[in-house]
Amino acid sequence: MTTALGMPAIRRDPAVAPSTAGRPDAAGLVDRFGRVARDLRVSITEKCSLRCTYCMPADGLPAIPRDDLLSAAEIARLVGIGWRSLGVKEVRFTGGEPLTRGDLVEIVRLSALAAPGIPLAMTTNGIGLDRRAAALREAGLTRVNVSLDTVDREHFSRLTRRDRLPAVLRGISAAHAAGFAPLKINAVLMRETLSDAPELLAWALAHGAQLRFIEQMPLDADEAWQRSEMVSAAELLDVLSSRFALTPIGRDDPSSPAEVWAVDGGPAQRGPATVGIIASVTRSFCEACDRTRITAEGTVRSCLFGDDETDLRGLLRAGATDDELADRWRAAMWGKQAGHGIGAAGFVRPVRSMGGIGG
Numbered sequence: 001m002t003t004a005l006g007m008p009a010i011r012r013d014p015a016v017a018p019s020t021a022g023r024p025d026a027a028g029l030v031d032r033f034g035r036v037a038r039d040l041r042v043s044i045t046e047k048c049s050l051r052c053t054y055c056m057p058a059d060g061l062p063a064i065p066r067d068d069l070l071s072a073a074e075i076a077r078l079v080g081i082g083w084r085s086l087g088v089k090e091v092r093f094t095g096g097e098p099l100t101r102g103d104l105v106e107i108v109r110l111s112a113l114a115a116p117g118i119p120l121a122m123t124t125n126g127i128g129l130d131r132r133a134a135a136l137r138e139a140g141l142t143r144v145n146v147s148l149d150t151v152d153r154e155h156f157s158r159l160t161r162r163d164r165l166p167a168v169l170r171g172i173s174a175a176h177a178a179g180f181a182p183l184k185i186n187a188v189l190m191r192e193t194l195s196d197a198p199e200l201l202a203w204a205l206a207h208g209a210q211l212r213f214i215e216q217m218p219l220d221a222d223e224a225w226q227r228s229e230m231v232s233a234a235e236l237l238d239v240l241s242s243r244f245a246l247t248p249i250g251r252d253d254p255s256s257p258a259e260v261w262a263v264d265g266g267p268a269q270r271g272p273a274t275v276g277i278i279a280s281v282t283r284s285f286c287e288a289c290d291r292t293r294i295t296a297e298g299t300v301r302s303c304l305f306g307d308d309e310t311d312l313r314g315l316l317r318a319g320a321t322d323d324e325l326a327d328r329w330r331a332a333m334w335g336k337q338a339g340h341g342i343g344a345a346g347f348v349r350p351v352r353s354m355g356g357i358g359g
C-alpha cells in the first residue's frame with residue numbers, strides 16, 4: 001500500500017503567476033466556467049487527534065514546520081481580503097483538526113474583526129470542543145459541523161484508529177450548550193459502517209442535530225479508495241429506507257452540495273427531521289461549486305482535486321499590499337478546473353490527501 005504524502009506543484013515565483021488571459025475585469029473570484037467562489041475554506045493545521053482511514057495515514061501527516069504555517073494574524077488578513085475585495089460570503093476553518101491549534105480562539109477572534117458580520121464556521125471532529133466551545137462562540141464562531149460516522153464505539157475506534165467516541169459526544173453536547181444551532185453532523189459513507197447509518201440518523205434526530213452523509217472521495221492518504229467498493233448515495237437511501245420513510249425535498253439552495261430528504265418516521269423530538277446526502281462522486285456538483293481554499297501553508301487551492309496551488313504566504317511576508325494579494329488570489333481561481341473528473345479516463349488522484357488539503 002502506498003501513502004500519498006507528497007506536495008503539489010506550488011506557484012511561488014511572481015514571475016510565473018497563473019495566467020489571467022481572457023479573465024474579465026471582475027472583482028470576485030470568477031473562473032473560466034462562469035462560476036464565482038464565495039465560500040472560503042481555510043485549513044489551519046495538518047495535525048489531528050484521529051486517524052480516519054479515509055483521510056489520514058496511520059502515523060499522521062508529516063509535521064509542517066511551525067514557521068511555514070500561517071499565523072493567526074496572517075489568516076485573519078486573508079479572511080479580511082476575501083471578504084472586502086473578493087466577494088467571500090462565508091468562511092470555514094478546517095484541517096487536519098482545527099481544535100489541535102492552541103491559538104484557534106485567537107484565529108476566530110481576529111477573523112471576526114477582519115470581516116465583521118461574516119458567518120465563521122468550523123468543521124471539527126469534536127475532540128476538545130467541550131473545553132473551548134463557549135470561548136469560540138464568544139470569539140465570533142457562528143457555526144460548527146462535527147464529523148461523526150457512527151455511534152457504535154467499536155466501529156468508531158476501528159474507523160478512526162482511536163477509541164475517542166465519548167470525547168466526540170462530549171464535544172457535541174458542549175457545542176449545543178454553547179448555543180451552536182443548528183448543529184450539523186457530517187458522516188462519510190463507508191462500507192464497514194453502512195449498517196450503522198439508521199442508528200446514527202435516529203441518534204442525530206433525537207439530539208436535534210442535522211445529519212449529512214458524504215460519499216467517500218479518493219482523498220485517503222493510504223490510496224485504498226476504489227470506485228467499485230465505495231458506498232453510493234443510492235445504496236445509503238436503500239439502507240435508511242428500511243427504517244425511515246424518506247421524502248425528497250431537494251437542495252437547500254442551488255449551490256448547496258447536499259440533497260435533503262424529510263424523515264417522516266424519525267423520532268423528531270427536537271429540530272427538523274431531515275437528512276442530507278452529499279453525493280460528491282455519483283452526482284457531482286462541480287458545475288455549481290462556489291469554493292475557494294487556503295491551505296495551512298498559505299497557498300490558494302482552487303479545487304480539492306487540483307494540485308496546482310498558488311502561494312500567498314511568500315507575497316504576504318514579502319510585504320505585498322492587500323490589492324496585490326487579492327490579484328494573485330483572483331488569478332489562481334481563474335485557472336480552476338472544470339470538475340474532479342473521478343471516473344473519467346485519465347483521472348489522477350491529487351498528491352495531497354484530505355487532511356492535508358482541508359475538507
Ligand code: SAM
Binds near residue numbers: 094146188216219
Ligand atoms: N478534522 C475535522 C473533521 O474531521 O471534521 C476537519 C477536517 S476533515 C478533513 C473535514 C471533513 O472531510 C470531515 O467531515 C471528513 O469526514 C471529510 N473527509 C475526510 N476524508 C474524506 C474523504 N476521503 N471523502 C469524503 N469526505 C472526507
Ligand code: SF4
Binds near residue numbers: 051
Ligand atoms: Fe482527522 Fe478529520 Fe481527517 Fe478524521 S477526517 S483524520 S478527524 S482530519
